[in-house]
Amino acid sequence: MSLVTATVGYAESWWIQILKSLIIFIVGFSMVPLALMMDRKLMGRFQNRFGPNRVGPFGALQPMADIFKLLVKEEFRPRTATGFLFALAPAISILTACVAFAIVPFGNTVDIFGTQVGLYGIDPSIGVLFAFAFSAIAVYGLMLGGWASGSKYSFLGAMRSAAQLISYEVSMGLSLVGVIITCGTLSLTEIVGHQESAGMWLFIPQFVGFVVFMVAAFAETSRPPFDLPEADAELVAGYNTEYGGGRFALYYAAEYFHMVIASGIAVTMFFGGWLLPFGIDPPTWVDPIVVLVKITLVIAIFVWVRATLPRLRYDQLMSLGWKVLLPLATANALVTAILVTVLD
Amino acid sequence: MSTIVFFVAAIGAIAGAIGVVALRNPFYSVLALVGHLLSLAALFLLLRAEFVAAAQVVVYAGAVMVLYLFVVSYIGGGATQLTPGGAPLRAVAGGAVLALFAELAIAVLGSGLKAIDSDGAPYVPGFGTPAQIGEALLTKFLFPFEVASLLLLVAAVGAVVLARRRAGTTLGDEPEDATRWITPRSLFTGTMAEAVGGPHRAQTEPEPVEELRS
Structure with missing residues (x-):
């Protein structure tokens, strides 16, 4: 029995845990090229061009070609870089992303080979705080990378991203408080269970929380219109300017991985996880597919916003985060708390 | 299993704490403190205090230490090495160490460490969950x-x-007039005209302030 899941009512045997970790790892890493491909293809369509269409059918193998290209490239390191931190930083980024993905539930507990298996990595009692803890550590991946590169562009990009991430983390956390108050639990599977019994997905009663969460998620994943950490017109490429080859591939994958995780949390918290609308009750094996399709749709929203909105200025970014989103999220939590108390 | 985790985390915590004071580069000191805090979080997990562990990582390792790192890498990072303090500082530090030692000695001798032979408090289901912590914070x-x-x-x-x-x-x-901060440039400090080798237009100070004000 692992440490974090100590309060779960049943114990999963060690081989199931290892198998689950492997499957989640593989699914997560298959989502990354998918997200990358969707990003490029949809961006192409939005801009009235085809996007990548040379490698494989409809250009579907383009991400594989990109990854292979990056892996066989030279690992360049600037002379001013701090060796071990320079190598460690991308590893922190990708590691925290992988671990945070473990809490996204793909289905409820099911019977496999006579044992109870939850279709998720872990379901700790602290729930979504687990993901927040690891995204808090992920900031070090960016900061150490930018600092250890020994380059001013990297350094400024890292400082920008650190300021942006810790500013929007507050709003992101507070925007989920409404959901947590409504459901009375932090556990992601129980939140989905609450949406099932209530018969309503939480993005309807928690619409303000949902909007704040999505805006904060754009900022947390450094996606446009909040891609200031890598504003290419000002900073070359931000914190990963000096990186190349496999290490750059790690940063790149971690970025898309964060998008997948944010989509997964949004799907679980606001869009009913593995539930289908209109009371359709499919067999259990459909559940993970439903979650994956929903995650893909949320990623499409990410790309849509990227194609629509221009990048914010730095002061606009900060005033939006602190003067608009934070009061909105606080008011949402307060109103939800009052309503829940009154209606009970 | 839990013994191994305990010793890894405990050694990490102590090594981090030593690193904070022993390392001469302030940037590495902050990183050592981060390692210390993460090890503490692991120790909290061993005590089944999941919420405290998560709060430790989110608040201290995540937010506070990032700000420390932010400041250190802007104003102190790498270039300046910390040097040993002077005699007064050492005297104060020695005094603090003595006071801490006396305090710990009183605590140890006073309690006689009776609890160390027992098994400690038994585990209650639900202990350390967010629900229990919230209840304790809002009642007791x-x-x-x-x-x-x-x-x-x-x-x-x-x-x-x-x-x-x-x-x-x-x-x-009222909000400050931004043009107040634009100081008139002194000559020969790298204006564009100097860079291209053109003649200096005037020997008096230029006045770009008027254009900006409109």
Whole structure:
């Protein structure tokens, strides 16, 4: 029995845990090229061009070609870089992303080979705080990378991203408080269970929380219109300017991985996880597919916003985060708390 | 299993704490402190205090230490090495160490470490979950909780006031005229005209302020 899941009512045997970790790892890493491909293809369509269409059918193998290209490239390191931190930083980024993905539930507990298996990595009692803890550590991946590169562009990009991430983390956390108050639990599977019994997905009663969460998620994943950490017109490429080859591939994958995780949390918290609308009750094996399709749709929203909105200025970014989103999220939590108390 | 985790985390915590004071580069000191805090979080997990562990990582390792790292890498990072303090500082440090030792000695001798032979408090299901912590904060510890939140509010307001005073404004002022901050440039300090080798237009100070004001 692992440490974090100590309060779960049943114990999963060690081989199931290892198998689950492997499957989640593989699914997560298959989502990354998918997200990358969707990003490029949809961006192409939005801009009235085809996007990548040379490698494989409809250009579907383009991400594989990109990854292979990056892996066989030279690992360049600037002379001013701090060796071990320079190598460690991308590893922190990708590691925290992988671990945070473990809490996204793909289905409820099911019977496999006579044992109870939850279709998720872990379901700790602290729930979504687990993901927040690891995204808090992920900031070090960016900061150490930018600092250890020994380059001013990297350094400024890292400082920008650190300021942006810790500013929007507050709003992101507070925007989920409404959901947590409504459901009375932090556990992601129980939140989905609450949406099932209530018969309503939480993005309807928690619409303000949902909007704040999505805006904060754009900022947390450094996606446009909040891609200031890598504003290419000002900073070359931000914190990963000096990186190349496999290490750059790690940063790149971690970025898309964060998008997948944010989509997964949004799907679980606001869009009913593995539930289908209109009371359709499919067999259990459909559940993970439903979650994956929903995650893909949320990623499409990410790309849509990227194609629509221009990048914010730095002061606009900060005033939006602190003067608009934070009061909105606080008011949402307060109103939800009052309503829940009154209606009970 | 838990013994191994305990020793790894405990060694990590102590090594991190030593690193904070022993490392000469402030950037690495902060990183050592981060390692220390993460090891502490692992120790909390061993005590089944999941919420405290998560809060430790989110608040301290995630937010506070990032700010430390932020400041250190802007103003101290790498270039300046910390040097040993002077004689007065060492005297104060010695005094603090002695006081801490006396305090610990009193605690150890006073309790006689009786609890170390027993098994400790038994595990109650639900211990350390967010629900229990929330209940304790809003019933048993309501007054300290509210006082702490008031204290933090005062600190936040104080920070805002200090920041505004540092920027040369006081609360209630109109926004500053931005052109006030554009100082007239002195000559031969790298203007574009000098760079292309053109003649200096005037020996008096240029006045770009007027254009910007419109």
